[in-house]
Amino acid sequence: MTDLPLSFTPDVRAALDAGRPVVALESTIITHGMPYPQNLVMARDVEQAIRDEGATPATIALMDGRIHVGLDQPTLERLAQASPVMKVSRADLAVCLSTGRTGATTVAATMICAALAGIRVFATGGIGGVHRGVETTMDVSADLHELAATAVTVVSAGAKAILDIPRTFELLETLGVPVIAVGQDTIPAFWSRDAGLPAPLRLDDPAQIAAAARMRRALGIPGGQLVVNPIPAESEIPRAEMIPVVDAALAEAQAQGIAAKEVTPFLLDRIYALTEGRSLTANIALVLSNARLAARIAAAGA
Template identity: 50%
Template sequence: MQSDRTPALRIADRVRDAVDAGRPVLALESTILTHGLPSPRNLEVGLATEALVREAGAEPATIGVVGGTAIVGLDGAEIERLCTAEHVVKASTRDLPVARSAELDAGTTVAATAWLAHRAGIRVFSTGGLGGVHRGASDTFDESTDLPALATTPVVVVSAGVKSILDVAATLERLETLGITVLGYRTDRFPGFYVADSGFPVPSRVESAAEAAAVARARDELGLASAVLVANPVAESDQLDPDVHTRVLAEALAAADAAGVTGHDTTPFLLDYVQRATGGRSLEANLAVYRGNARLGAEIARELAG
């Protein structure tokens, strides 16, 4: 049952104070900690990323759900709880009411994190890879809630493109249809999460955090309600070898098909397969992606605050 003693949404005092004072704040998601990394690595990464953001001159606001309360700006104990508790669910926007009513612990997806960040007045959000259109979606209609959520949430999202296990071409088409501005950060190519180049171009390019912030300001001046997606590729020195990536991804897709894996089980199955098949190298690329996006997000937040 829902408790009357806890609010549905809580914004940490340090986050509220920074937003009210116009200081730079960067939102961070929690599903990478609850569902993307093994313990205790997830806690180490969560705390280290917050420290990185502070060093880059912004206030970190990791977002998640604890005991049914959506929290913008988890403290260290709350991050540890989400990283170590046995029963932590994955919550997109549609799942927030269920998590609230059942007083669940939950990691928030890109869609839920972006929405909660916007409610708290936070303008920039960094993640790893964006969700998108799944392969075979013409038959299954399987598309991440991340895309329509960003069509109606005016934040800046920094990501390394979309996860390469998805249908990248179809995802780019949907981003265009939904009116989401896509910027390549110092690249003309749309990144593919584990690799710097997914094989597809980006419609526009920026060379600096200041240029990305200028696009966001122009969006606001025009009264548009959609996100600005800054596609920040992983450094080539940190990416998964493209040939290995292509081979392992094909094997993973074939294994999922043979096992009859479909729907929401597909992404975790494929990511786990890739991680095991690459001996953990994909995990290290994932972490390099996340660190790079956190640094760039903090820079853009500083530019918008300045």
Template identity: 50%
Template sequence: MPARDDALHPEVAEALERGGPVVALESTLIAHGLPRPTNLEVARRAEQEVRAAGAVPATIAVIGGRLRIGLSDAELDRLAGRDGVLKAGRRDLAPAISAGRDAATTVSATLWIARRAGIPVFATGGLGGVHRGAAESFDISTDLDELARADGCLVVCSGAKTILDLPATLEALETRGVLVVGYRTGEWPAFTERGSGLPLEHRVESAEQAAALVAAHRSLGVPGAVVLAQPVPEAEAVAAGRMESGLSSALAEARRRKIVGKALTPFLLGRIHEGSGGESLTANAALIVENAALAARVAVRLSEREESGR
């Protein structure tokens, strides 16, 4: 079912009508993933990079109980500056809308909404996945299942968040048949660190190669999304292994305070930002912007291929 017309920002609606390139962007990074004022600065920079590459940004959220696909600058500012914004996965959308809430959409919700609206390219920071200790807690992100359902979509990210069990997350993606491709890397990125030591079978070297791969994936009708994994820029990357020491203490504190579920990820990321002296925050901001730019370049190439009939 397509999105209602009133959910679409006019610029996004016009681009979709003419078959132009559009890139979906999530809003949890604005409300929950980054501190103020960095959150608003990064959201604006990501949109600017999408425009600079020739595509239209469509940041997705729920504003006052209304689904919004493409936000005004005032709406970005509203999400960035308010406390109490709901963190909404796919299952939380109806409660947010019925209660008239503001809600920032996670990867699972953003990807579902984007696909429903006919936007097949999505950029984010790090994916959710299998949490450490999931064998006991069963804490596994809905992102994984939504990626398996998102037939023909492209998701650009920097791997999965470092707080997760990265080998188990990569294995879970493989089990669900989700194609993971490295962008100029043969290694699964580790969010704010450039590599995890986990090899990837497939890689591409350019936006054009990525577009050709996605087009082939779509033409075959293979289920699931294509995950294009781009390492954080080298200049802003956190040194390998540095995150692990801070994460151990943050996990222990979370257990003591019984912080679980949707609250766990922002808590852990906040503690890691504090413990790294700002390094992880700088890296997180840089990779979000770079992923938006790459997604836009691939979206433009895909649009050009469709126009030429290739």
């Protein structure tokens, strides 16, 4: 590990050395998910939610040629206002580091960095997946293959609702990724609690989820597991209400020729406008809920 470009905050290093629970957090939601200063407030609140559950948060970002595992307050504020920032996945992680650029980690990159740092649980909002129109674009997020390769438990509110959700979960099944629903028998759809798809697995106890992760490692099965935690009921935007909003945003993206890594930030921005800010409020609520659950899973020894 000493040869790797890893920089730990003292609290994260101390927690890892002592075997205390640590939860990784991505940084793309800070740099590409919402504007300043809401992004900074959200990042601090999510970290505090993890601390309140007895775990240590480790927000991960790439800065000055180093993988920062945990961000102190000045560094977090610097990241929240940084521009430009690379949106980093598996393909460009090494280039971002070697060139010293500032990079925000997606789900895939956060999983890689967390595993390098010895962190086994990661909380996010929603994972990437199979984009609509994949027949012509071949646009499939690297997050799915990372879940099949890297042994980290990822707690999310499902796949982002802008995606082709049935194909996303079909591909996860093909890749052998366990998808574990919490508290319900259906898969959630990010802003909405129900995507209309049955969940392949259900475990409501964080200790059971942690035990499943340990068993997977003991069996030598590669990859992690995806925990899909529905947004709190009081914060959801029902699926019937979200579908026409997402469709309208997708039509705008297609008309403007938005493609590749620019698609998701564009769509989230348009959906924010079309829902008059409700999507951002819901997004923050689901991230906080996922962070709390991830801390409990980490505390149970995942």
